[in-house]
Amino acid sequence: MPPIPMRAGARSRTRLWLTVAAAAASLVALLALLAGAPASADVRAGQAGEAASTLPACPFWAAGITPPARSVTPWVAPLQTAGAVNFSTRPAAPTLTGTLANGQVTVTVAPVPNAVAYKVWRDGVDIGYISYWGQTGPLTVTDTAPCQGAYYDVVAMYDTSNSDASLGRLSVPYWLGANGTLAPGAGDVAVGTQIPVMVTSYDNTGQDASGYNAQLGVCATDPRVIPWGTYFTVPGYGTCYAADLGTWIQNDTVDIWLPGDQANNWGVQDRTVTVIADPYGGGGTPTPTPTPTTSPTVSPTPTPTPTGSPTPTPTPTTTGGTCATPWNSTTTYTSGALVSYAGKNYTATYVSTGAVPGDPTSWAVWKADGPCD
Numbered sequence: 374m375p376p377i378p379m380r381a382g383a384r385s386r387t388r389l390w391l392t393v394a395a396a397a398a399s400l401v402a403l404l405a406l407l408a409g410a411p412a413s414a415d416v417r418a419g420q421a422g423e424a425a426s427t428l429p430a431c432p433f434w435a436a437g438i439t440p441p442a443r444s445v446t447p448w449v450a451p452l453q454t455a456g457a458v459n460f461s462t463r464p465a466a467p468t469l470t471g472t473l474a475n476g477q478v479t480v481t482v483a484p485v486p487n488a489v490a491y492k493v494w495r496d497g498v499d500i501g502y503i504s505y506w507g508q509t510g511p512l513t514v515t516d517t518a519p520c521q522g523a524y525y526d527v528v529a530m531y532d533t534s535n536s537d538a539s540l541g542r543l544s545v546p547y548w549l550g551a552n553g554t555l556a557p558g559a560g561d562v563a564v565g566t567q568i569p570v571m572v573t574s575y576d577n578t579g580q581d582a583s584g585y586n587a588q589l590g591v592c593a594t595d596p597r598v599i600p601w602g603t604y605f606t607v608p609g610y611g612t613c614y615a616a617d618l619g620t621w622i623q624n625d626t627v628d629i630w631l632p633g634d635q636a637n638n639w640g641v642q643d644r645t646v647t648v649i650a651d652p653y654g655g656g657g658t659p660t661p662t663p664t665p666t667t668s669p670t671v672s673p674t675p676t677p678t679p680t681g682s683p684t685p686t687p688t689p690t691t692t693g694g695t696c697a698t699p700w701n702s703t704t705t706y707t708s709g710a711l712v713s714y715a716g717k718n719y720t721a722t723y724v725s726t727g728a729v730p731g732d733p734t735s736w737a738v739w740k741a742d743g744p745c746d
Contacts (some may be wrong), residue, residue, distance in 0.1 A: 425473055425553045431520035431597055433623055434498045440621040443571065446640030448609070451631055455611030457604055458590040461653035466544035467491060467527050473553035478516040480525055480555070487728050488529035488541070495523050497582065497596030497618045502530070524548045524560055526601050528584065537586040543616065546600045562603060566648045570625045572607060574639035576632055581617035593617035593628035605648045610639075612649070696745035702727050711742075718742040 464485065471480040482491045482503060492502040493514050501514045516525075524546035532539045548559040562568075581587050583601060592613035599605060603615045610629050622628050627646060631639055696713035703726070706712065710721040712730060719730040719739040730739040 424476070425521065425549065425551050428473075428519055428521040431496050431523050433595065433597070434496065434618060435620045438620045438623075440623060440626070443573070443641045445643055448640055448642055449635075449638035450609060451635050451639065453589065455590040455607075455613065455629070457612040457652045458588065458614045459653055460542045460585075460614075464488075464529060464531070464541040466542045467529050469493075469525055469527055469544065469547040469555055471525065471547065471549070471555035473519060473549065476519070478519040478523075478525075478549060478555070480514050480516060480527075482512040482514075482527055484512055485529050485541070488531055489533060490530040492528050492530060492584065494526045494583075494601070495519070497526075497601055499582075519549060522549065522560060524600055525555060526583075535584065537580060537584065540584050543583060543585075543602050545602055560600070562599065562648045564648055564650045567645050568598070568605075568625070568648070569643070569645050570627045572610070572639070572642045572644045572646075573621075573626065573628050574631050574636040575619070575628050576630065576636035583616040585616055587617070587630050589630060589632070590614055591616050591630055593619045593622045595623050595626065598624060599627070599646075599648070603648060604651055605646045607646050608644050609642070610644075612652075613646070694745060700730055702729075712739075713745055716744055716746070718745045 464487075467485050467488070468483045469480055470483075471478050478495075480493055480500075482493070490502055490504050491512060493500055495516050500516050503512050503514055516523075526546060527544045529541040530539050531541065545557045546561065547555040547557050548561075550556055550559055575587075575593070577587050579587060581591060581593070585591060590612060592607075592615060594601075594603075594613075594615045594617075596615070596618060599615045601615050605613050605615070607613055607627065607629060613627070613629060617628070617630075619628055627644075629639070630636075696716075697711040697718050698713065700712040700714040700719070705726045706721040708721055712719050712721070714730040717731065718741075720742055721739060728739065731741065
């Protein structure tokens, strides 16, 4: 059958319709292309959030241990009131960033001047320390067992002794958010929050789980309930700084530190503790050192338990008199090196380059030996 003849006007209208349709299709394709990247980002964010929401709940750090039943005992008031321990004179804490991917959280530490290593915890569980020997690569540690709503703390170490004196200030908690990234503040216990707890007492000496020395005002908590770095008041005791833990310190239990028999005299008491603001303002945020490029060594370490006081390593000293060789900002000094600066002699306690003797941030690198001339 021959084709039906089409009038010229009809052919023009057909071509016009096809042109409009093609333009519309191109516009739709262009809009889809432009919207593609944000849509992909939204999908990725949604996937990270979904991954965070599927993590298990954070367990108690010492799984499988059930504390014995304990009842309230007679109470003898301590001989002193615990003041708020002051760590603000120590170097400020590093900052953290981190991302959840493939069921793991990679935590990156922003380096701070003169630090030689960093220790990182998740909910009071030591997940490793990062040795820093002048590398220029990312300082990271991987948490292979993250949990929902976890938080991470970090402290800088200024020599390898791991003693109380080698530590800077403990950071604020960095919380794993629903979007799979770490950020401070999200899960902090609000100032003014009151928590009914059972309060026990201990008198161990040496270092606690965070590395600080056991002392009046440093208390053990379940880090899931009262995060490390939190200040709170305990009626009849004073002010606590959460920086320790214990196998029996679970859920609604707090363990305060008292010397000797005073710990026994405290017994077991029911108290309502109150979270307070950091009396020293948090110590500020340090300035990071240049971003690193070679991979540092990451080594897991066990959770420390209170032990005897660490024995310091003796270093050579001078007692003043003649000035040693002047300090040079470009020279690398090793432990035991003697220099003079600003009319004083100094002994190097660790490897350093450019750390000014007598500077507040060089307290763990140089030891002042006295005036010289």
